[in-house]
Amino acid sequence: MRSSSLARREFLKLGAGLGLGAVFGWSNPAFAARLGTRATFRDNFLPRDTARNCVFIFLNGAPSHIDTFDLKVGRWTPSLLGVERLSTGIDWPSGLLPKLAQRTKQFSLVRSIETQEAAHERAQYYLETGRRLNPGLRNEIPNIGALVAFDFEQQGRRKETDTFPGFMRLGATQTDNGFLAANFAPFGENDVVRVTPPDGQIAFDRRMAILQTLNDTRSAVADGVRQPLPVFQEQATKIIKDPTAATTFAVDYNGAEVRRYGGGYFAYFLVLARNTLKANRGTRFIEINQYGWDHHQEIYTNPREGGLQQLGRNLDTGLSAFIDDLAAAPGTVPGKSLFDETLIVVMGEFGRTVGDLNRLGGRDHYPYAMSALLAGGGVKGGRVIGATDDAGAKVKDPGWEYKRAVHLPDIVTTIYSALGINWFQVLAGTPSGRPFYYVDPLAIGDERSYEIAGLF
Amino acid sequence: MKRIVFLCFMLVVALGLTLPNLISANRKMSRPEVQRSSRMRPECMVEAGTPAMRARRAAQETRAVTALLPEPEPGTAPAKMLSAKALAETSDNLIDQEIFAALAKKSIQPAAEATDEEFCRRVYFDLTGKQPSPDELTAYLNNKDAQKKEKLVNTLIGSPAFIDRWTNWMGDLLHMHVVDGGTPKDRNFVYSYLRNALAKNKPFDQIATDFITYTGRADQGPGNFLRQPMYFALAEGGPRQDAFDEAAAETVRTFLGVQAVCISCHDGAGHLESINLHLAESKRAAYWGIAAHFAQMDFASDDNETNGFIFISKRNAAGKYDANTQDGTGMRPGRSGGVIQPSFALFGGTVANSSEDPRVALARSITKSPQFSRAFANRMFAYFFTLGLVEPVDQFDLARQNINNPPPAPWDLQPSNPVLLNRLADFFQASNYDMAALMRLMVLSKAYGLSSRYDESKWNETYAPLYARKLVRRLQAEEVFDAIAFATEVPGLFYAFGIDTPFTSTMSLPGPEDPVYLEGKQVPRDISEDPYSVHTFLDLFGRGNRNTVGRSNRSSLGNALQLFNNYDTVLSRVYPFGYYNVQRNGLAVQLNKALSTRSTNLQSAIEKLFLKTLARRPTAAETKKLKIRAAGTQFASDLQWALLNRVDFLYNY
Structure with a gap:
């Protein structure tokens, strides 16, 4: 939940210069007029x-x-x-x-x-x-x-x-x-339904180790320091290894x-x-x-x-x-x-x-x-x-x-x-x-x- | 390795604060500036954004993928780095001349040439949608013929897999799907038409003409293309003018690469000044002029089919486009202005001659227009080079194409390389719209043959839209599935809606409805899987439905989870798990057995798996690491799983 000072800052930003109509070169007088009366919008902005x-x-x-x-x-x-x-x-x-x-x-x-x-x-x-x-x-x-x-x-x-x-x-x-x-x-x-490895975490870890080995492109294999997987594989792995995931899904x-x-x-x-x-x-x-x-x-x-x-x-x-x-x-x-x-x-x-x-x-x-x-x-x-x-x-x-x-x-x-x-x-x-x-x-x-x- | 710097996301908050110079409503329109947000996070990328962002994203994906490719074998001579100037001057390929000239102008070093191995896999996927078999790869690598590239390309173009792949590609473009309420027969006609056209290398202008002008039963001719947009309009209970407008929108978008539908509801003025100059200056009435070409189309349906009805189009020579509809009827604001003559004026043409079928006139106007050639050449370029010269490919702004008449500041010419796009369009037109010739020009260029690897210490974000390195692309859904099936030797059998004989690849399937269950036809479990499972897999890899959901080749969390844990498609092909109690006996399972009985050794098993799965040989370093890691009775399965989860499996690099 955000602090009230942040909310106030937001309000100030929102209150100033609403150039919406101008941005699109669209000068509908009704629109421009409504934008002019900012005070009435106060409560609805936050x-x-x-x-x-x-x-x-x-x-x-x-x-x-x-x-x-x-x-x-x-x-x-x-x-x-x-x-x-x-x-x-x-x-x-x-x-x-x-x-x-x-x-x-x-x-x-x-x-x-x-x-x-x-x-x-x-x-x-x-x-x-x-x-x-x-x-x-x-x-x-x-x-x-x-x-x-x-x-x-x-x-x-x-x-x-x-x-x-x-x-x-x-x-x-x-x-x-x-x-x-x-x-x-x-x-x-x-x-x-793809979050839990069908044959269990141990098997998943075993094959993941092979993938990690291949993905480590430095010539020396340094245990514990590995290349990150591509972003989505990282995300997927995090979910798979998150202990709550198995029970959640x-x-x-x-x-x-x-x-x-x-x-x-x-x-x-x-x-x-x-x-x-x-x-x-x-x-x-x-x-x-x-x-x-x-x-x-x-x-x-x-x-x-x-x-x-x-x-x-x-x-x-x-x-x-x-x-x-x-x-x-x-x-x-x-x-x-x-x-x-x-x-x-x-x-x-x-x-x-x-x-x-x-x-x-x-x-x-x-x-x-x-x-x-x-x-x-x-x-x-x-x-x-x-x-x-x-x-x-x-x-x-x-x-x-x-x-x-x-x-x-x-x-x-x-x-x-x-x-x-x-x-x-x-x-x-x-x-x-x-x-x-x-x-x-x-x-x-x-x-x-x-x-x-x-x-x- | 260097960390990859991600694109910062740009946020505009609609305030006078950030746009102080745009407060006045009377000021001449200029492009809104964007303001960087104070809170920028690497994850907040906008994927399919503006052309510049799309270029940056393509480059970032390329860097992320190539960072994980194996290092070259120690002792291999470093690839020769030719200067852009030399490449521009020594090539007789117009793509090379223009791309390298642009690079030379900025003193940018192009990437080295891709290795034979990389090129072979790349061009096989791009032309045929599948990788080379180990034998095909080995044959190519061992071939000493200086012309082997050309010969390979000539073998691939026109091959059965080529026809499968390009029917699929054209099917995305030309509404090859079962239309709402329709029967698969209409779609399946399009399928056989396209296969035939590709086998004969039918000129693209003739294909376009056939699709625009067809009259008759849609199971006997390509009537499907217009059926879907018109159905969409009429299903809303709207007036026929909506149907003509929708048909025009789809036709113009597909064949001219212009998203003109905006001005089917309102004049461009006051709406499009910061989006499309040509359309901003265009009127709704001009759009109606295009739509009026469809006004002599009457449609009926043959309701005697069990699966939906067959669309039948007829010509009604008295049909007219009457701009006279009320607000609230149909999908568009009311129209006024009386009868509109079919006219190509929106795109620089004239009123159609009233003596012929206006759709024939439209097809001729479209196919004769330079924009027809430009649009298609750009689509094809976007396919082979991952990034079009105009992006997105159906957002051409016709007021920003002419080198001799550039748009006013702050606009620039739209194509990232205007000279190249012009020359490609000219080439395509001069070749009589020969698709195979265009493909050949593209894949045999040196620019296409560059490596996707680059010395990252010398890379700069601005190089992205200049093709200094080959940009990677994720394989499309059908390629991924078929590659898994091929690598694991559990090939699959698939039934298509309305066709009795099964298919042996997902790429060859006619439409996004496939595969289906067919009454009485069970796919054998040892070589294939539940159609629903295949269908879901393809959808989750972004196949789309060729209608409301476009194809997407973006990689995602969902992709990662499928390749990690999908039982039906991946794990039961790679491991000796049962599939509906049937043993699938894939390649890895066989290798596990062979390793345990010592009828093969680790070296051989590793090589076999790499060649079959990644279409390349393992490096010495990879083999060494794997031999150290090899353990257990499932090692071949573990290794193949790992290979299927490698970037050099999922991407064409």
């Missing part, structure tokens, strides 16, 4: 710095918001949803998500989000990067996880003992580290822990993520995918794997166990738990159509209203930011001081702020030559992005 990790659970396919986080009851509501008003005043589908209902004091909801994309590929890209897909820049834009890992590294917040990569990704994403160095490439479920897919989390790949991912965070070896951003929420048909009645009930049950069991385990684990600061230091964000890429079901018994893509669940990392539980109208069709009350709905760059800003990352930073050195903004100032017209302070 990263909140309440978390050191972020877990982003991506409900891939986009869940129906009115059946989950923004419950709306109507003639379509099946009994399986189990409508309940929780002690925190939140209307909740306790039939679908019973365990989370019991933990209502630990999470908050944002119900006033809208997005500008309604097609999966583009909308998911938007969620992964906080910016709209520009095919010309596709190769260079990094996932926000890679940027987080990068920022921690270059701010000196990565320690000697941090052997694991900063960005972990479980399940697939469209984006990786983009133009950032390969150190910030995602580390995934196919990599963690050796998760039995069919074992008791995964079963406690609900069984299946999503539970496996959550257990891996929990272990990785507890190991405290430098992984700061973990993206976890749960697939199958794209319920265009039979949303309530699909009895097979992947229906709302099944996915809801998996999410409910897994996320609850995850919150419990993180809350029970100590943080790095006395008095704080790992849950206190980990911001959890759970959301999909857009909402789904409201009211009566479509003719296939499902709901279709809907960008005008969607919700997110946030917990930990400084988020105060039991709050609801914003509200949609009675049908859940559009944002009625944005829930914050800015007179517009919450947009995805605001979610990204909130994440960076919680992690103590200065989200106004701009990086040079992209292949296209365009400066790279941590938060794209042009994602939605010339709209500025803000953190959702009401969560904290």
